[in-house]
Amino acid sequence: xxxxxxxxxxxxxxxxxxxxxxxxxxxxxxxxxxxxxxxxxxxxxxxxxxxxxxxxxxxxxxxxxxxxxxxxxxxxxxxxxxxxxxxxxxxxxxxxxxxxxxxxxxxxxxxxxxxxxxxxxxxxxxxxxxxxxxxxxxxxxxxxxxxxxxxxxxxxxxxxxxxxxxxxxxxxxxxxxxxxxxxxxxxxxxxxxxxxxxxxxxxxxxxxxxxxxxxxxxxxxxxxxxxxxxxxxxxxxxxxxxxxxxxxxxxxxxxxxxxxxxxxxxxxxxxxxxxxxxxxxxxxxxxxxxxxxxxxxxxxxxxxxxxxxxxxxxxxxxxxxxxxxxxxxxxxxxxxxxxxxxxxxxxxxxxxxxxxxxxxxxxxxxxxxxxxxxxxxxxxxxxxxxxxxxxxxxxxxxxxxxxxxxxxxxxxxxxxxxxxxxxxxxxxxxxxxxxxxxxxxxxxxxxxxxxxxxxxxxxxxxxxxxxxxxxxxxxxxxxxxxxxxxxxx
Ligand SMILES: NC(=O)c1ccc[n+]([C@@H]2O[C@H](COP(=O)([O-])OP(=O)(O)OC[C@H]3O[C@@H](n4cnc5c(N)ncnc54)[C@H](O)[C@@H]3O)[C@@H](O)[C@H]2O)c1
Ligand SMILES: N/C(=C\C=C\C=O)C(=O)O
Numbered sequence: 220x221x222x223x224x225x226x227x228x229x230x231x232x233x234x235x236x237x238x239x240x241x242x243x244x245x246x247x248x249x250x251x252x253x254x255x256x257x258x259x260x261x262x263x264x265x266x267x268x269x270x271x272x273x274x275x276x277x278x279x280x281x282x283x284x285x286x287x288x289x290x291x292x293x294x295x296x297x298x299x300x301x302x303x304x305x306x307x308x309x310x311x312x313x314x315x316x317x318x319x320x321x322x323x324x325x326x327x328x329x330x331x332x333x334x335x336x337x338x339x340x341x342x343x344x345x346x347x348x349x350x351x352x353x354x355x356x357x358x359x360x361x362x363x364x365x366x367x368x369x370x371x372x373x374x375x376x377x378x379x380x381x382x383x384x385x386x387x388x389x390x391x392x393x394x395x396x397x398x399x400x401x402x403x404x405x406x407x408x409x410x411x412x413x414x415x416x417x418x419x420x421x422x423x424x425x426x427x428x429x430x431x432x433x434x435x436x437x438x439x440x441x442x443x444x445x446x447x448x449x450x451x452x453x454x455x456x457x458x459x460x461x462x463x464x465x466x467x468x469x470x471x472x473x474x475x476x477x478x479x480x481x482x483x484x485x486x487x488x489x490x491x492x493x494x495x496x497x498x499x500x501x502x503x504x505x506x507x508x509x510x511x512x513x514x515x516x517x518x519x520x521x522x523x524x525x526x527x528x529x530x531x532x533x534x535x536x537x538x539x540x541x542x543x544x545x546x547x548x549x550x551x552x553x554x555x556x557x558x559x560x561x562x563x564x565x566x567x568x569x570x571x572x573x574x575x576x577x578x579x580x581x582x583x584x585x586x587x588x589x590x591x592x593x594x595x596x597x598x599x600x601x602x603x604x605x606x607x608x609x610x611x612x613x614x615x616x617x618x619x620x621x622x623x624x625x626x627x628x629x630x631x632x633x634x635x636x637x638x639x640x641x642x643x644x645x646x647x648x649x650x651x652x653x654x655x656x657x658x659x660x661x662x663x664x665x666x667x668x669x670x671x672x673x674x675x676x677x678x679x680x681x682x683x684x685x686x687x688x689x690x691x692x693x694x695x696x697x698x699x700x701x702x703x704x705x706x707x708x
Contacts, residue, residue: 222236222410225238225242225256226238226239226242226255226256226257226258227245227254227255227256227257228245228255228256228257228258228406228407228410228430229258229410229430230258230260230264230268230427230428230429230430231410231413231426231427231428232264232267232268232271232427232428232429233267233268233271233274233275233423233424233427234417234422234423234424235423237258237264237267238258239258239259239260239261239264239430240261241258241259241261242256242257242258242259243256243257243259243403243432244256244257245257245313245404245406245407246554247312247313247315247591248314248315248550248551248552248553248554248555248591248592249315249541249542249550249551249588249591250587250588250590250591251555251590251591251592252587252590254312254313254407257403257406257430258430259430259431259432259436259437260429260430260431260436260437260440261437261440262440264429264437265398265429265437265440265441265444266440266444266446268398268427268428268429269369269398269427269441269444269446269447270446271423271424271427272369272396272397272398272424272425272427272446273368273369273396273424273446274424275396275422275423275424275425276366276368276369276395276396276424278422278424279422280394280396280422280424280425281365281366281394281395281396283394285340285341285394286341288337288340288391288392288394289337289338289340289341289392290337291419291420291421292333292334292336292337292388292391292392293333293334293337294419294420295330295333295412295415295416295419295421296330296331296333296334296337297330298415298418298419299326299329299330299333299380299412299415300326300327300330302411302415303322303326305411306326306329306380306408306411307321307322307325307326309407309408309411310325310326310379310380310405310407310408311542311543312407313376313379313404313405313406313407313408314376314377314379314404314405314550314553315506315542315550315551315552315553315591315592316505316506316542316550317542317547317548317549317550318542318543318544318545318547319547319548320504320505320550321542324378324381325378325379325380325381326380328378328380328381328384328672329380329381329383329384329408330384331674332381332384332385332387332388332674333384333387333388333391333392335388335674335675335691336388336389336391336392336393336694337388337392339389339392339675339691339692339694339695340392340393340695343692343695345361345362345363345364346361346362347359347360347361347362348360350705352707356707356708357708358705358706358707358708359705359706359708360703360704360705360706361703361704361706362701362702362703362704363701363702363703363704364393364695364699364700364701364702365394365699365700365702366393366394366395366698366699366700367393367395367448367449367472367697367698367699367700368395368396368448368449369395369396369397369398369446369447369448370386370390370395370396370397370398370447370448370449370450370451370698371397371398371400371441371442371444371447371449371450371451372386372387372390372397372398372399372400372450372451373400373438373441373442373450373451373452373453373454373462374386374399374400374401374402374409374453374454375402375453375454376402376403376404376405376553377505377508377509377510377553377614378505378509379401379402379405379407379408379409380408380409380412382453382476383399383401383408383409383412384412385453385689386451386453386474386689387399387426389689389694389695389697389698390451390698391421391425391426392698393694393695393698393699394699395698396424396425396426396427397425397426397427398427398428398429398441398447399426399427399428399429400428400429400430400431400437400438400441401428401430403430403431403432403436404553404554405553406430409428410428410430412426412428413426413428429441433458433461434461439461439465442462442465442466443465443468445468445469447471448471448472449466449471449472449473449474449697449698450462450465450466450471450472450473450474451473451474451697452473452474452475452476453476453477453510454476454477455477455478455612456477456478456612456637456638456683456684459475459477459685462475463475472697473686473687474686474687474689474697475680475685475686475687476510476678476679476680476684476685476689477510477638477640477680477683477684477685478510478612478614478638478640478683478684479510479511479512479612479638479639479640479641479680479684480514480515480609480610480611480612480636480637480638481501481511481512481513481514481515481638481640481641481642481643481661482513482515482516482517482632482633482636482642482659483497483498483501483502483513483515483516483517483618483642483643483644483645483669484517484623484629484633484642484643484644484645484655484659485498485516485517485518485519485522485526485645486519486629486644486645486646486647486648486651487519487520487521487522488646488647488648488651489522489645489646489647489667490645490647490667491522491525491526491529493645493667494526494645494667495526495529495530495533496533497643497645497667497668497669498513498516498530498618498643498645498669499530499533499534500669500670501513501643501669501670502514502516502530502534502596502598502616502617502618503533503534503537503549503596503616504670505550506549506550506551506552506594506596506615506616507561507596507613507614507615507616507617508552508553508557508614508615509670510640510641510684511640511641511663511669511670512614513618513643513669514612514613514617514618514619515609515618515619515621515632515633515636516530516618516619516620516621517620517621517622517623517629517632517633518620518621518622518623519622519623519624519629520622520623520624523620523622526620527576527598527600527620530576530598530618530620531576531577531598534577534578534596534597534598535577535596537549537596539582539584539593540588541588549596549616551588551591551592551593551594552592552593552594552615553592554592555592557592557614557615558581558592558593558594560613560614560615561594561613561614561615561617562580562581562594564607564608564611564613564615564617565578565579565580565594565597565617567606567607567608568599568602568606568608568617568619571602571603571606571607571608572601572602572603573599573600573601573602573606573608573619574599574600574601575597575598575599576598576599576600576620577595577596577597577598578594578595578596578597578598578616578617579595579597579599580594580595581593581594581595582594582595594615594616595616596616596617597615597616597617597618598617598618598619598620599617599618599619599620600619600620600621602619602621604621604632604635606619610636612638626651626654626655626658629655630655630658630659633659634658634659634660636682637682637683638680638682638683638684639660639661639662639680639681639682639683639684640661640662640663640680640681640684640685641661641662641663641664641665641680642659642661642663642664642665643664643665643666643668643669644656644659644664644665644666644667645666645667646666646667652666652667660681660682661680661681661684662677662678662679662680662681662684662685662688663678663679663680674690674691675690675691675692676690676691677689677690677691677693678690678693679693
């Protein structure tokens with residue numbers, strides 16, 4: 220489909236491409252080259268998108284049988300995979316992530332998120348209860364789920380398609396309609412998905428995309444729009460607070476997937492090579508830009524020095540380079556602005572007395588890559604737990620390693636944070652594993668693994684890492700209204 224001439228990334232409203240008066244530039248973080256201009260939706264475009272979603276909700280979409288909706292969502296997933304190379308290229312251009320990651324995680328999961336929820340809504344049972352009534356008779360109760368309505372979907376830049384369809388999949392499967400506000404850093408795959416939606420025959424207005432920023436831009440206009448029935452957000456905890464405040468007006472439900480400062484805990488009895496490989500993935504995959512990633516590593520004292528040396532080797536074996544090149548295993552950060560944030564923590568670590576085991580700066584990159592948002596994968600030791608580097612989410616390819624002695628000490632260290640998203644525990648002792656899983660206050664706990672995902676399981680954060688759980692039947696709690704019908708027999 221020919222998109223609007225000026226903007227490579229126009230808005231998508233009611234099945235049509237809509238250009239805004241204002242636009243902003245989208246750049247490839249690997250070499251800072253200009254990818255194209257993006258329409259910045261104003262209040263009028265956002266409201267038009269919400270109205271279109273409302274009209275679609277009252278149209279054929281929510282009256283469609285669950286089986287038919289599920290069929291269409293499987294077709295959307297197939298449509299993404301049919302254009303796999305385009306989606307992979309678009310995601311890499313927007314984020315700089317290596318080909319292997321975009322092709323093995325982002326895009327396949329972006330499609331799978333439609334399939335899983337199409338299947339869940341077809342197979343989930345509803346509850347019913349018989350009851351004796353005071354008059355000696357009987358009644359039967361049964362529960363019915365209906366769509367919640369127009370859902371505002373606000374997404375981050377680190378796994379753009381995956382995290383957007385993790386919300387849009389269940390929302391549409393449950394018969395809602397959506398207005399998506401992708402991150403300003405990564406407009407491409409949400410825009411490409413609009414082409415797939417049209418090609419598959421998803422009715423106009425069911426899936427809408429408005430581009431822009433947060434405050435004083437499309438994000439804020441969307442959360443302030445009274446036509447939005449509920450808001451699902453993935454992003455920083457601070458942003459979550461602002462969105463919750465907006466959602467309070469009109470008492471709109473929120474689903475929040477927020478920040479983390481996750482601990483990795485390595486016991487002396489672990490499978491050492493697997494633990495090193497697992498923590499290296501959790502610290503450096505996607506250049507550390509994964510909410511579930513590990514920025515705090517606690518290693519039992521007997522293997523502490525050996526582990527630090529082994530993780531250093533892993534960090535120094537990462538292959539920085541053109542994200543499209545065979546063998547590249549480490550890309551840039553998402554933007555020069557985010558690099559400034561990450562480098563400020565690299566400096567803070569040194570200021571707080573850290574030993575820089577490896578990294579800590581900007582790598583020399585060849586040619587045009589020298590203009591990109593590159594940082595070195597970095598490991599520190601020797602910081603006090605009070606350092607901002609240990610307390611605050613950096614969202615970069617860096618971690619601090621500290622020793623511990625006992626299970627109780629490790630659990631206390633892991634829990635000493637405002638966040639509660641994820642943890643990864645490495646031990647061969649089944650008792651240790653389950654005691655630690657019980658003691659650490661997070662939403663997701665991996666044992667001898669990391670980022671292993673069964674999409675039927677509950678996903679979400681405790682404390683300031685989120686509100687609600689999504690995944691499998693858990694998503695239905697947010698994306699539907701549950702009604703009880705009581706029938707006197
Ligand atoms: N818990 C999870 O599942 C999960 C997953 C991925 C990322 N994250 C978190 O996301 C963060 C990184 O993503 P980010 O930098 O894009 O987050 P961010 O909070 O800066 O932005 C996220 C989205 O919110 C929008 N936004 C910003 N301010 C807004 C406002 N006032 N009103 C409405 N919308 C607003 C942005 O434009 C963007 O689309 C990290 O903290 C990471 O931990 C969490
Ligand atoms: N929500 C998910 C991943 C989140 C990754 C955070 O960066 C998922 O795997 O469903």
